[in-house]
Amino acid sequence: MRTTFPRIAIALKLALRELRGGLSGFYIFLACIALGTGAIAAVNSVSRAITGAIATQGQALLAGDIRFELNNREATPDEKAFLDSLGQVAVSTGLRSMARLPDGSEQALVEAKAVDGAYPLYGTVVTEPARPLSELLGEQAQAYGGVAAPLLLERMGLKIGDEILLGNARIRLTATLSSEPDALSEGFGFAPRLLLSREALAASGLIQTGSLVEHAYKIKLHNPDQRASLGAIANKQFPSAGWSIRTADRAAPSLTENVDRFSQFLTLVGLTALIVGGVGVANAVRAFLDSKRTTIATFKCLGAPAFVVTLIYLFQILLIGGVGIAIGLLIGAVAPFIALGFLRDLLPVPSETAFYPAALGLAALFGLLTTFAFAVLPLGHAREVPATALFREQGFDQSGLPSWPYLAAAGLALAGLAGLAIFSADDRFIAVVFLGAVAVAFVLLRIVASAIAALARRSPRVNSPALRLAIGNIHRPGALTPSVVLSLGLGLALLVTLALIDGNLRRQLSGTMMQQAPNFFFVDIQGSEREGFVNILKQQAPQGEITQVPMLRGRILSFNGQDVSQMNVPPGGRWVLRGDRGITYDETLPANATITQGEWWPENYSGEPLVSFSAEEAGELGLKIGDTVTVNVLGRNITARIANFRQIEWRSLSINFVMVFSPNTFRGAPHAWLATLTDQSATPAKEGAILRAVTNSYPTITSVRVKDALDIAEQLMGQLATAIRAAAAVALVASVLVLAGALASGNRARTHDAVILKTLGGTRRMLMRAFAYEYMILGFATAVFALSAGSGAAWFVVSRIMKLPATFLPDVAVITLIAALVLTVGIGLAGTWRILGQKAAPVLREL
Template structure:
């Protein structure tokens, strides 16, 4: 029977000398557990806040929204709903502030009713909202007012109407945070919207209808029965439950990224545990052999060291849980610019329990891999100089541990993703990555041994030989630091590609100002005004709005009833904006058909050109029939050509182009595209346009690009912050692995010094070994990063790929330098003290 009391005492006594080393290598698991607990706590708090704040974010029990008013038939259906009703019109337009002589592109919103029903439209002063119904008053975004020193009581001109600013708007409802960067919100009453003159044929208006329903009303059943009819009219129904699901879906990508960071950090920590335990066990082989000679069973010795690892591992898990709980307090601040709700910070006991259980299980499984061979160590090891493993039969228990590691990772990923297939793919991907890095490391070791340069200098040969000697760090460093470097470099390259693609959109002669909502008779005056500012007219485009009524010989109603329909709803339900011309604009390419398709006479067939993506969504080809309603006038056309369009250029782009001499007399509005040389000219030009043509909207694309660039920079900062978990864990693995192999390297250095090697030679040997290790690890990681970033940029993000070689070179040098510095610090005692003193201290 096993004497557990003796095993515990022996484990305690044996650990006294090496306790610091055990704490060091277990520190690599702390960051992994910390990342897991922090991220899961944040995710659980976020989900709880979504559930609690969904109603106040939506502002109502039911929202009906679209780019046109509800029809009489749908209005009669909505009239049957019990409860309270409100509505909001929203459009992008221009505002002019006479006090500061400044114009601004804004998001104008006209309210009627007691919206929001849940939550509060916060203003300063608090009662400013009431004034909207008392006359020509407006609420203006606080950030804009502070930026341009506009005060409550100043005036704002919206279209042809002047309003007094009743107060500052402190929050906004159901609007994108991104738009706030270049189009601050302005609220007025809906009854004053008509007086502004901004709602014309070319206005891009969004209509929102809000309903507060009794608590016992089954809104889900009503939506299920009516949704199809509303969708057929291009109207969207949204409920509080749908808002919860949409928010959860919107943050699913964020959750996946955070979970991946936690997983990588945890796995790197586990690799550090496995490699460190392996080295620790090898340093204990003489002691184990002595215990075996004294009659102690191999299984009992195994329990001695397992108890040590389990105890220190438990302490590491507890510290990781504490650190993760502290870190999760900072995550809501980190993501506050990207979240439409306030995330509270509460201790998540569920996340803590998950982190503790998963941490202990994963840590012990990885530690068992190097611990299990202890059972097979022979007493004869005390007489052997070789550190090669004993030749034994295959250990099926060890293979069982490998299987348990794979199954536990699969179960862990399945739990995180809530999808077995995704968990399986993640597990296989991780296994492939680790096996690839391991194979590269083994190949390097084999290559160095096979093609060892025996004619080179002694210092270089000695450093190179350390790559395959006992206790070498080649595999450990290539896997841990290689993977960490790969993650950091991949994130760095992708963020650089995103930022550069945004910046290139405003490069060179790209137009940066677009004017829309122009009436036909206003174009001559705008051309003259643009010429006065010495700005070129890049494009002058007429736009006609219409709706599709049928295609391929069937009406839209018939297609909606056809279960074999392949056309996508977004394509045929939308209000289509088309133009007419007989030339390509230089950023288009005809893929099929003829453009333009000439007409023999005015009564001949009309051939239109479709963008390739739109044609695929409609499932039509050259020669197919398309029917339209052009603002009350039916029109039958045929597909004459299909075009490829470059949407990355700052030009107007159209899914459908009509030939000339067809739509010239149809109700239309104009768009003018120009190029401003600097922000000052843009501001002056925009103000002049608004003064003379109040209905025309001027979009400054440079401000939009600046806002997008700022957002991308913030996202990059968040990604880098989260990647630090993985990178620091990888470096901890490096530090712990190098320090735990200190004894072996010191003995070799002492032997070399005893044989006459100088301190300078020892430094060169150590520097050579760790420079080679660092170079191989960093190079392998960078190669993986180049491949993975190219795949992401080309196939996922569809970005123009390039590699920032200077930055990559800096990353390479930093990784190598860190490894060399740590390696040299390991040998400082050999250089400062006598060989005998060092041996006595380390024995």
């Protein structure tokens, strides 16, 4: 112990003295660490900024301190009195309906939101022109005022001052809507917003029995400190109310969850880039130590213990790694200032952008562990080489592993890296799967590299000297094969996986789903309107198939008497419990479903309420046959026993429900009907005629054209895919850096080879062909691996997780092959050209 600390001090002093020569040879090292660390720091900083803004701006995002939501019914007098006792109440009502021109020539789906005079309690509604809402929404000249999103005006060819019809109400557009404070907390809408008064909505006649309507009661509390306990008090006082309660500290839980998930994915992609960069770290350290052979030999000959020699270069590597981490942290610190400027119109952002030490600290720890994990093995190899071997110019290319302390240190560092990734993840299962896939990919890449070298070693002799030299370079000691395959393989495989998933989803949306999906969904059909409505569809589309089912809305309260809000539900099943779900009843099994377990109820069943549950969602929620489900429908709590599980084809986009009840469950309950029209021969013009006929005859029926909804979904998916591909490109950039570093580290040996071959009569042209053949073989082999691994991963995600048909896309294969060849051949020959220009004499004198 007495001698240990002085030795450490000496090692640090010598390390700092050697670093005076600069960072030559470590630029790739720095870039790899900085890129991976910067990606992780940037993603987590931006994520924390957005989620922090959601938390701090909760009152404005919710437009209240607390929000009570009821579906398909308004609050009873007792419930309203309770809400009024809590503070100032603003009431709004939301629903989807059809807006149309007075002459019936044009119509469009809108997200109508009717508000009272107290709205908004927090935040500001921004309109153009800027005027008070009371003026913009008031009634004048037998027309109610309306504020519409610019998209609605664009779709219907309108301008301010024009009039539209909503149900039976005449609405004059008085302004365009720039922003509303609670838009994000109310969820994503497939149609443009139309803001109007509650009086206008009442005059429209859209609120009828069974209509899909959301009534929101937003409250500015007398005592905000009471907010946390109000949910329990309200549910205890009104156990059958069935309302959904949200407080300002959880103003947009779905948005927060999605931001966290997306951030986790991008963090894992950044970690992949960092791990790929770790290969570059190992290459750079090996090349650096190789260049220090004489120095290391001198230290050893002068009596320096191997422990001290190792510490000297470990300190240097950690110090240089610290510089790379610092650069990455600078990138991560600056990222929110840049990114939030672009996101300001899409997501909540903090009013003053700040630094996020926790995000930066996490990234720094990732960078430090990666640097150490990938540097320690080359250091272990250097420690084992005797001084005599170093003086004989033998490098660190020997086979075998370093001694067990170095293996243990590398293993602990990698375990710490994995543990940190899992511990910091929102969904730890996904993190484990992702890291497992990366580990398997590394093992497979190593096997692929060994297989390529083995095949090259056993290949028959060829007549071409250039090709023979290329094959020899692939399997010789110190060959670049492992580094090239490792560096490019993982980055290309990740890009192939994402490209194939994106391509398959787009194929489903624009191809299979479009062919299978109905042309229209019709919502809020009253019982008295069904016959006339069906007659119109038969007149307009005589070849079409019409499907009708009763529809109610209900919210799941408990399973087997256990409150679902207190259950730890896996991510795959949470959507079923989030808000109200559409439910129905049926005498017979729906045509588009099959029983997987249990039995359907008999005709004219009159026993206890039974329910058929979706098999996939039941599995996620841990349900079994005989369990009970309690749902709140129209203010009543109804408990039904699970009779069977159904396999549902969700991708058909036909009428599907998670829960189908026995008919006796809702006997006598008021409800509306849901219908679809499927006519594969319908042209866009014919669909327009159907839409006009239904909307003009039944203005309170909401018509949704499926193609429009799929177009919006495809557009959103395209935006997400662009962001994901940009993040995945970070991993590819890291791969390219590692490739460049690997080729650069092999330049010394290549220089000796080129000089000797030129001395023996080899021409520059022949050597260029030889190197080109070598890089082409390695690039092709890497592309084949990336296609195989990426296709397998994409198939698993699409077919097993998304439950969709997976198709191989040839264009992705061609692009991957071209990219691999361009990168390997291009970067390889760029470095080789300089090698071939070396004069022979100086190199020969060093041999």
